[in-house]
Amino acid sequence: MTLRTRLDDLAADAPDPGVLDVDRLRGRIARRRRTRFAAAGAAAILTVAAVGTATATLLPRDGGDDSADLPVSTSDATPAQVRFRALTCGSPMIVSERDDVPPLALSVDVPSVVGHIDEQLAVTTVTNVSATRIQGTTGLGPTMWVTRDGETVTAAAFVPEGAHLVDLEPGESMTFDTTNHIGWCGPTLTSGLGEVATAPGSYQLWFTWRMTTLDGEEIVLYEGPVDVEVE
Amino acid sequence: MADWERVFTDLAESRGQALLRYAYLLTGDAAEAADLVQEAMLRAFGRTTRGLTLESAEAYVRRAILTLHIDGRRRSGRWLLVRHLVADREDVSGPEGAVVDGADLRSALAALSPRQRACVVLHYYEDLSVAQVADVLGCAPGAVKRHLSDARARLEPLLSDSPEGLR
Numbered sequence: 047m048t049l050r051t052r053l054d055d056l057a058a059d060a061p062d063p064g065v066l067d068v069d070r071l072r073g074r075i076a077r078r079r080r081t082r083f084a085a086a087g088a089a090a091i092l093t094v095a096a097v098g099t100a101t102a103t104l105l106p107r108d109g110g111d112d113s114a115d116l117p118v119s120t121s122d123a124t125p126a127q128v129r130f131r132a133l134t135c136g137s138p139m140i141v142s143e144r145d146d147v148p149p150l151a152l153s154v155d156v157p158s159v160v161g162h163i164d165e166q167l168a169v170t171t172v173t174n175v176s177a178t179r180i181q182g183t184t185g186l187g188p189t190m191w192v193t194r195d196g197e198t199v200t201a202a203a204f205v206p207e208g209a210h211l212v213d214l215e216p217g218e219s220m221t222f223d224t225t226n227h228i229g230w231c232g233p234t235l236t237s238g239l240g241e242v243a244t245a246p247g248s249y250q251l252w253f254t255w256r257m258t259t260l261d262g263e264e265i266v267l268y269e270g271p272v273d274v275e276v277e
Numbered sequence: 278m279a280d281w282e283r284v285f286t287d288l289a290e291s292r293g294q295a296l297l298r299y300a301y302l303l304t305g306d307a308a309e310a311a312d313l314v315q316e317a318m319l320r321a322f323g324r325t326t327r328g329l330t331l332e333s334a335e336a337y338v339r340r341a342i343l344t345l346h347i348d349g350r351r352r353s354g355r356w357l358l359v360r361h362l363v364a365d366r367e368d369v370s371g372p373e374g375a376v377v378d379g380a381d382l383r384s385a386l387a388a389l390s391p392r393q394r395a396c397v398v399l400h401y402y403e404d405l406s407v408a409q410v411a412d413v414l415g416c417a418p419g420a421v422k423r424h425l426s427d428a429r430a431r432l433e434p435l436l437s438d439s440p441e442g443l444r
Contacts, residue, residue, distance in 0.1 A: 049432065052382050053302060053402040060301035063293035065311040071318060072285060079281075095311030175333065177340030178415065216337075217321070 055079065062236030128254055129268050132191050132198045139193055139252055144268075149176030150214070152255050152267035159275045163192060163249060167274070170253060171221045172267065174214035182265075183258035184210045187222040191252040193271065199231050199249075212257050222255075249274050284329045291341050292306050292335050299339060302398045303346045304385050317341035343399075343413065347391045382432075394417075396424040397432070 130141045155169045170188040174180050187210075192200045214220060252270035259265065281339065288296075293314070300310035300317075321337045322329070352404070386394055399410045400421075407425070411418040 049401045050399070050404075053398070056382055056386075057298035057302055057402070059307070060294070061307040061311050063289070063295070063297060065307075066289055066315060068286070068289045071315055072290075074319055075281075075285065075322045078319065098360040175337070177337060177344060212338050216341075217323075255294065 047084050081238055129266070130191075130254075130270070132200070132252075135199070136197050138196050139191065139198060139271075148265055148267055149174065149178070149180055150257075150265055151175045152252070152253060152269040154188075154253050154269050154272055156251060156272050156274050158273070159277055161277060162253075163274065163276060168251065168253065168272075170219060170255065170269075171219050172212075172214070172255060173219040175217050178215050180212060180214045180215070180259065180265075182212050182259035184212050184255070186266075188269075190234050191254070191270075193250045193252065194247060249276060260277045269275035281322050281329060284317070284331055285336050287331050288318070288334050288338065291331070291374055296335070296338060296342065299398070299403070300346070302386070302402055303342065303381050303391075303394060313342050313345055314338070316345055320345070340413065343395055347395060347414075378394050385432050388431060390424075393424045393428045399414045400425060 128141055130139045130146045132139055147180065151173045153171045153173065155171070156167060160167060168188075168190060172188075200259075212220065250271035251274055252268070253272070254266065255266055256264060256266045282381045295313045296317075297310055300313040301307060304310050304313060317338045318341075319340045321334060386397065389397065395414060396410055399405045399413060400407065405413065407418050407421050414421065
């Protein structure tokens with residue numbers, strides 16, 4: 047008889063699932079989640095203050111709650127099993143399957159309908175979906191690429207490295223405004239930073255975010271496409 | 278019902294038994310296993326995670342069970358306090374030692390260190406490779422091999438009179 051068989055036999059002595067008080071556990075989880083949501087907001091703001099260069103915030107960008115009732119597209123926080131990259135203006139995004147499972151997940155909240163597309167459009171959340179603490183540094187925030195009708199309408203530009211600290215316990219999240227250090231494609235390849243897409247129509251947003259752990263390992267996350275309509 | 282609640286309910290209903298068995302093999306105690314599973318689920322779903330699927334949630338809970346078990350034992354020192362009370366090789370060295378019941382295996386497992394026991398459960402019960410066990414435990418494959426070797430030295434006499442029993 048193999049050890050596997052013996053372990054199977056022994057496991058049969060395990061308690062019945064009825065010992066799990068699911069209803070009571072659900073209530074404890076709900077209370078813990080409420081507490082953690084509040085604590086996570088405070089922690090993120092303190093981290094930003096300490097680093098001094100970060101843009102992470104959980105506060106409304108416009109100082110009010112005008113956008114509270116807007117429909118929002120929220121991407122899934124499970125690790126995306128694709129990677130993508132942009133080539134040149136007018137080319138499609140190159141999408142490929144990733145063969146690793148990152149320990150972090152990137153999710154994005156974007157209003158479904160906007161007046162224009164700019165770097166303040168999305169709120170992105172990075173969540174530690176692993177069982178180990180993740181520490182390291184990252185740049186200023188996730189980078190957004192934009193496509194329309196399958197063609198890239200943004201072009202790569204210099205992305206400065208920041209000194210944003212990352213320290214996430216399993217299950218914890220950090221929230222960023224998206225950083226848009228890319229230029230919009232124009233007659234001379236790019237029409238400059240800071241310009242925004244205002245032509246009405248349907249766009250697709252692609253987000254990437256990268257960090258380097260204390261061990262020097264690079265983690266790259268991808269999320270997209272997220273549909274957005276410019277009125 | 279929120280997304281996490283749906284996943285939580287599905288996990289408890291469809292995978293509760295499997296999680297309890299896993300925890301039971303690690304702890305050897307029914308009440309402790311139930312506490313461990315509930316604490317692991319509380320830890321998994323109590324965080325600000327979004328987009329959990331049944332599969333990712335189960336993986337998270339399993340990792341939490343393992344971490345809680347090993348860290349808990351390390352902190353409390355309980356294993357060191359009771360180690361001298363459990364069976365050792367001399368208890369099963371007779372001819373009857375080749376055929377043992379579940380109690381003997383339970384005792385033998387209890388004599389292992391928490392990490393040795395985790396290696397045995399992950400490798401022989403969960404069918405993880407040495408490399409996968411190393412990844413789960415956050416240690417080198419060589420350390421896993423050493424733990425398995427030490428564990429086999431204790432368990433082998435209990436299981437059969439040939440090394441085949443450990444395959």
